Amino acid sequence: MAKFPLETIRHSAAHVLAQAVLHFFPTAQLGIGPAIDDGFYYDFDLEKSLTEDDLVMIEKKMEEIIKENQQFTTFSSNKEKATSFLKEKNQKYKQELIESLEGDTFTFFENGPFVDLCRGPHVEQTREIGAIKLLRVSGAYWRGSEKNPMLQRIYGTAFSNRKELRLYLKRMEEAKKRDHRLLGKQLDLFSVTEEVGGGLVLWHPKGALIRHLIESYWKELHLNNDYDLLISPHVGKADLWEKSGHLSFYEENMFSAIEVDEQKYYVKPMNCPFHILVYKNKPKSYRELPIRYAELGTVYRYERSGALHGLLRVRGFTQDDAHIICTEEQMKEEIKSVTTFSINMLKAFGFDKIKFYLATRPEEKYVGDVSHWKDSEAALEDAIKSLGLPYEVDHGGGAFYGPKIDVKIEDAIGREWQCSTIQFDFNLPERFDMTYIGQDGQKHRPYMIHRAIFGSLERFFGILVEHYEGNFPVWLAPTQVSILTVNEKISGYAKKLASELKEKGIRTQLDTSSEKIGYKIRKASGEKIPYMFVVGDKEEESNTISVRRHQKGDLGVMTVEKAFSAVIEESKTM
RNA sequence: GCCGGCGUAGCUCAGUUGGCAGAGCAACUGACUUGUAAUCAGUAGGUCAUUGGUUCGAUUCCGAUCGCCGGCUCCA
Numbered sequence: 208m209a210k211f212p213l214e215t216i217r218h219s220a221a222h223v224l225a226q227a228v229l230h231f232f233p234t235a236q237l238g239i240g241p242a243i244d245d246g247f248y249y250d251f252d253l254e255k256s257l258t259e260d261d262l263v264m265i266e267k268k269m270e271e272i273i274k275e276n277q278q279f280t281t282f283s284s285n286k287e288k289a290t291s292f293l294k295e296k297n298q299k300y301k302q303e304l305i306e307s308l309e310g311d312t313f314t315f316f317e318n319g320p321f322v323d324l325c326r327g328p329h330v331e332q333t334r335e336i337g338a339i340k341l342l343r344v345s346g347a348y349w350r351g352s353e354k355n356p357m358l359q360r361i362y363g364t365a366f367s368n369r370k371e372l373r374l375y376l377k378r379m380e381e382a383k384k385r386d387h388r389l390l391g392k393q394l395d396l397f398s399v400t401e402e403v404g405g406g407l408v409l410w411h412p413k414g415a416l417i418r419h420l421i422e423s424y425w426k427e428l429h430l431n432n433d434y435d436l437l438i439s440p441h442v443g444k445a446d447l448w449e450k451s452g453h454l455s456f457y458e459e460n461m462f463s464a465i466e467v468d469e470q471k472y473y474v475k476p477m478n479c480p481f482h483i484l485v486y487k488n489k490p491k492s493y494r495e496l497p498i499r500y501a502e503l504g505t506v507y508r509y510e511r512s513g514a515l516h517g518l519l520r521v522r523g524f525t526q527d528d529a530h531i532i533c534t535e536e537q538m539k540e541e542i543k544s545v546t547t548f549s550i551n552m553l554k555a556f557g558f559d560k561i562k563f564y565l566a567t568r569p570e571e572k573y574v575g576d577v578s579h580w581k582d583s584e585a586a587l588e589d590a591i592k593s594l595g596l597p598y599e600v601d602h603g604g605g606a607f608y609g610p611k612i613d614v615k616i617e618d619a620i621g622r623e624w625q626c627s628t629i630q631f632d633f634n635l636p637e638r639f640d641m642t643y644i645g646q647d648g649q650k651h652r653p654y655m656i657h658r659a660i661f662g663s664l665e666r667f668f669g670i671l672v673e674h675y676e677g678n679f680p681v682w683l684a685p686t687q688v689s690i691l692t693v694n695e696k697i698s699g700y701a702k703k704l705a706s707e708l709k710e711k712g713i714r715t716q717l718d719t720s721s722e723k724i725g726y727k728i729r730k731a732s733g734e735k736i737p738y739m740f741v742v743g744d745k746e747e748e749s750n751t752i753s754v755r756r757h758q759k760g761d762l763g764v765m766t767v768e769k770a771f772s773a774v775i776e777e778s779k780t781m
Numbered sequence: 782g783c784c785g786g787c788g789u790a791g792c793u794c795a796g797u798u799g800g801c802a803g804a805g806c807a808a809c810u811g812a813c814u815u816g817u818a819a820u821c822a823g824u825a826g827g828u829c830a831u832u833g834g835u836u837c838g839a840u841u842c843c844g845a846u847c848g849c850c851g852g853c854u855c856c857a
Binding site: 256257258259342343344345346347348351352353357358359360362388392393399401405452453455456457459460508510511512513514515516520572606607608634691692693694695696721722723724725726727728729730731732733739741743744745753755760761 | 782783784786792812813815817819820830848849850852855856857
């Protein structure tokens with residue numbers, strides 16, 4: 208067991224990094240250097256752009272400092288002294304930092320020739336830092352604001368010993384192999400091309416097939432749970448977006464207007480206004496509530512070019528959107544059922560570890576009655592509690608229009624992703640004057656809940672690819688069975704098996720090429736096809752199949768019936 | 782958008798004093814008839830991202846643009 212927590216080790220490593228950088232570039236201005244989730248970084252203002260070679264050199268120096276086993280010591284001083292000390296060191300960012308900090312006592316940490324303003328804590332001596340590795344250099348604005356100068360940020364990681372560092376680096380390698388952009392290309396699932404534009408996805412046949420399966424399952428589950436499906440257009444008039452408030456609050460994220468017949472139209476960034484108009488098409492009675500409108504609605508949002516990332520951050524995507532419109536009395540039950548519904552959907556895709564984050568009313572900017580906020584927050588918290596799942600409360604983290612639950616799922620290698628969100632909206636019902644006629648014959652304002660489970664199909668698909676490492680379960684695999692012939696004489700038998708499988712609804716492909724069986728297996732494995740049916744003379748004579756399962760290997764010879772039912776059974780399991 | 786890196790065949794990548802553009806895989810053709818992760822031979826495939834400059838000559842050097850990658854930022 209290490210003497211210090213990782214965070215302390217990493218924070219200390221950040222100091223050593225700064226020390227090493229100052230050794231080579233004495234005029235460097237220091238930004239901040241915290242420990243982060245899987246390592247640490249330090250920001251520097253430097254004349255020279257750092258290169259890979261510089262990193263190697265700096266890392267070497269860091270190793271030396273660690274070996275020297277310098278002692279970490281600390282001292283405090285008041286604001287005046289601290290400022291003049293930093294002035295003397297010519298550290299303007301640190302001076303700025305002190306200016307913005309409360310109190311009059313500032314601690315410094317010193318090791319060898321290096322002194323840094325810092326709250327600590329640190330390890331006692333540098334050798335306790337263990338093993339370090341510098342990972343990359345990138346740009347970062349001082350204090351995260353674009354108005355400030357851009358500093359150079361060096362990222363690194365540290366562990367208490369070499370072995371753990373090696374394991375971490377190995378995990379990173381593994382994660383890299385799962386990259387959906389890489390697998391998307393290898394498995395021919397989708398592409399994003401320069402000709403179409405960044406963040407606009409072309410779904411290739413195999414990707415589109417998987418998406419179709421996801422969508423079909425999604426629709427079926429919604430219909431079975433009393434949702435109504437809607438379909439709405441991709442564009443709408445400017446007036447609509449004025450009314451919804453998007454043009455005042457969200458315009459910077461919208462594609463610019465299209466003019467048709469002297470009218471301005473906008474491509475939709477959200478589906479809500481359309482769903483609301485469906486609701487408002489006819490007066491609604493309390494007897495009709497709750498109403499649950501769901502749509503796989505394709506929206507377009509402007510994302511800055513630098514933010515685009517494979518399928519995870521795109522400009523055109525399909526939300527699995529739904530709007531639940533209900534009375535105050537129905538609210539609690541609706542929240543509960545939508546939460547359970549989300550979990551069930553996510554579980555079908557192998558996500559069992561789910562965490563909730565409840566975000567409540569912001570302190571200042573918010574719309575609607577405080578009492579409505581309180582009721583809805585209680586409803587959200589109730590729902591999570593009743594499920595007995597882990598959750599955290601983010602006080603004041605809600606949107607201005609309502610409180611929400613964000614749901615995070617954990618994938619096969621322990622990474623967290625946010626997909627689902629369940630949000631109250633006190634804004635749009637007001638803006639669109641949504642009402643229902645209550646038992647008392649009066650008009651009432653309904654509650655409206657937005658929710659998405661996958662969030663975006665593009666993003667969810669990207670996450671799925673990484674989660675499964677491209678090894679889709681049988682029910683989702685674009686090709687479920689590949690029939691491989693040992694020689695060309697056997698192609699008749701193979702064709703017969705293929706057509707029988709297809710008849711049973713199994714997605715089957717046939718490889719009768721004049722290659723050796725090893726080659727065909729290698730090829731099918733590369734495509735990550737779950738089942739390989741190897742057939743030769745022996746199998747034809749005995750009406751059997753030699754079954755091979757992807758990632759498991761040879762399952763041996765079985766009767767055609769048994770082999771078929773194995774695939775069929777598995778294709779039904781989610 | 783900003784900082785830095787990168788852009789050579791469908792894919793993965795070689796290509797240095799600046800002098801005819803290369804390999805493996807994939808594709809195609811042929812031979813082989815194969816028993817559990819790569820059979821052999823041949824053919825074809827390129828505006829070296831685009832564009833301007835330097836030069837007798839640019840994939841190579843310089844500039845601009847576009848795109849991608851790592852971050853920052855953004856995510857009412």
